[in-house]
Amino acid sequence: MPLSSNSQSDFHSNTVDEFEILLAQSKYYRIYKVRVGLQWMIRKEVRPEFKTDAFLNEILRKEFNIGLQCNHPNIPKFFFLKENENNYQLYLEFVEGTNLEELRNKAESDTFNAIDFASQLIETLVYLKKKGIVYGDLHPGNILFNQQDRKYYLIDFGFAFTKDFSEINGGREAYRNKQLSDEAKLIFSLEKIIVAFVKQSDRTDTSFAHRFSTFCLKNNFDSSLETAQEWIQNNTTSAFKKNNFRLALLILVLISAGIFRWIITQHYSNPNPVKNNTTVTIVRRADSPAQKLDEEALPLSTNSKYLKADHELDSFRFLFKFLSIKEKLDKQQLMSLRNKLILESDIKFKNYISTISDSDKIQSLQTRYNKHYYSDFLESQRWIDKSVEEESKTENK
Numbered sequence: 001m002p003l004s005s006n007s008q009s010d011f012h013s014n015t016v017d018e019f020e021i022l023l024a025q026s027k028y029y030r031i032y033k034v035r036v037g038l039q040w041m042i043r044k045e046v047r048p049e050f051k052t053d054a055f056l057n058e059i060l061r062k063e064f065n066i067g068l069q070c071n072h073p074n075i076p077k078f079f080f081l082k083e084n085e086n087n088y089q090l091y092l093e094f095v096e097g098t099n100l101e102e103l104r105n106k107a108e109s110d111t112f113n114a115i116d117f118a119s120q121l122i123e124t125l126v127y128l129k130k131k132g133i134v135y136g137d138l139h140p141g142n143i144l145f146n147q148q149d150r151k152y153y154l155i156d157f158g159f160a161f162t163k164d165f166s167e168i169n170g171g172r173e174a175y176r177n178k179q180l181s182d183e184a185k186l187i188f189s190l191e192k193i194i195v196a197f198v199k200q201s202d203r204t205d206t207s208f209a210h211r212f213s214t215f216c217l218k219n220n221f222d223s224s225l226e227t228a229q230e231w232i233q234n235n236t237t238s239a240f241k242k243n244n245f246r247l248a249l250l251i252l253v254l255i256s257a258g259i260f261r262w263i264i265t266q267h268y269s270n271p272n273p274v275k276n277n278t279t280v281t282i283v284r285r286a287d288s289p290a291q292k293l294d295e296e297a298l299p300l301s302t303n304s305k306y307l308k309a310d311h312e313l314d315s316f317r318f319l320f321k322f323l324s325i326k327e328k329l330d331k332q333q334l335m336s337l338r339n340k341l342i343l344e345s346d347i348k349f350k351n352y353i354s355t356i357s358d359s360d361k362i363q364s365l366q367t368r369y370n371k372h373y374y375s376d377f378l379e380s381q382r383w384i385d386k387s388v389e390e391e392s393k394t395e396n397k
Helices: 005-012 054-067 100-104 107-111 114-130 182-198 206-218 225-234 237-268 318-323 331-353 359-396
Strands: 017-025 029-036 039-046 078-084 087-093 143-146 151-154
Touching: 017 039, 017 331, 039 054, 054 078, 054 087, 100 143, 100 182, 114 151, 114 182, 114 206, 114 225, 182 206, 182 225, 206 225, 318 331, 318 359, 331 359
Parallel strands: none
Antiparallel strands: 017 029, 029 039, 039 087, 078 087, 143 151
């Protein structure tokens, strides 16, 4: 779980970025996915050719100061801001997802649900209003959709403003109306996004989209966010109850199936089961002085503090491969090797869970994988430090 912003700043601000991956770039900015310490983050910075532009860097500083005030499930967390000779790098929470602009052009656009989208976005905008923040750039490119959690995230606060920051006009022409008030502009943008999605195909939420458009046009978009939120809530209650009924029915079926399976398993199970005392043996580098370290940990059994057996996830753990390396490597080489193995494990695990449709199972796997990752990382770092220490003692002799 992400730490608080202050803790993140204290712990990560001096940590070197790893696994830098360019995700996107606009006319003036670049977005990277990086691992900082033990956590994936997003790094936003001015493109190299504009790094000396004070105005563009000031927007990053303003975005950080505004984003730091937000603590909402539909807004990525803002962690810290690095400064180097008046150039800023903004670090925030990495959210897995696809922005609506890309989603609209893919077959997956059918995963968009106007009711879910309207409910989540209007609640987020009302939250920002209560914080005294006006979001000034609402369009599909600034909204991420996480299909697994069915969540819509509002990103890019570069054009947001508060009483402490004067307004900077932003937005896409097709999704804004400069003649409207601040709140009306947001409702206008919200309605245009919904219409842009639902009118392109035969959808189950077309009726809701049509009624929402009628509501907006009737008031000429001149409504408060709270009024729009109340309308959305009143027009989605029945659908919400229907979805809840279906969910309850599904849970009942799953519970019944589980009970039936348990009865069958108990009936045919072996009355004298034999415990499997599997042992995992890790090979240390034979030609390194670090081979002498922690001999008591070899072989590593399945009830080891760090390598407790989890047969479904063992193949994704990088520590097994790391400890089996026989080459004699220095500290930097060991860290580079570990980073390479971590990245390979992450990709392999991500590909594995992409084949699973059960969201509860995915969540369980992700939680277990994260626990293994942290324990493996700490154990590998402990081993690197002791290996280098032992190497140093040998050289001094």
